[in-house]
Amino acid sequence: MSAEPSWTLDAKDCWELLRSTSLGRLAVIGVEGPEIFPVNFTIEHSALAIRTGDGTKIEAIRDHPRVAFEIDGVEDETAFSVVVKGDAKEINAPDELRDTVSLDLSPLQPGTKNHFVRILAEEVTGRRFPVTDPSTWRSALSDASRAPHE
Template identity: 40%
Template structure:
């Protein structure tokens, strides 16, 4: 389980990457959202479900451009207040996000009967003011490695898209 940040409406307990689709009714009397199945194996997710999935996930891949070539880096991140926050050290990933601030972050996971994938495209910027750094330090974003990571990069989304994909019979998990 993850530590919860009390001021964020987007934090809830989770198991990283393993989520179930929402089965709530958006309006009284309305049917639940559709789930992927054999007749409709790929469903586009709305922004709310995309954010719910990102909030319940900590591992993603950051896509940047290095010398006009795409590069992917595994990162742990925090989805908070409709933004993404990454904690990193000096290096190629940070330099690339600084030189070309257009980035993408992709995260995915699975439930018992489906896979999901969410891609956030946005603008990266390094947090610099004391207030921004203090707010970031108060959040539950900690490095997974023993290296010192003192730089916070915020991704402000310009777009978010997601899909839920039904698993074929032999790939489904049993409870």
């Protein structure tokens, strides 16, 4: 069985996909190592903007500003993945903060979300690949009896 190839997305396609959604995953280096968080985001020129509260994300960004950000999804019979790497910086300057506050950034969870962060996109990569029919992975053991979940 030969695997169908994936193909690399150009920067324009990656940004188009980033603009098509508002939910992604932010990867930071926390006190105990790598951490990944689902976050809402929006595009601001060639950067991503997120809004967050006090806690692990903002502390990690202050200590280690280098981050990765990912979105992925499925469209028809293909899947895609886009990764953004760059430095994250808390927005504190009044003029920048005024511009950012007007962006459509609605966090999923309630609570105080008074920190705005900009991720400067230094590297944007993506790929698209065909979705394999799930029956491809069936085997003689697929229908075997299993112990009930405990």
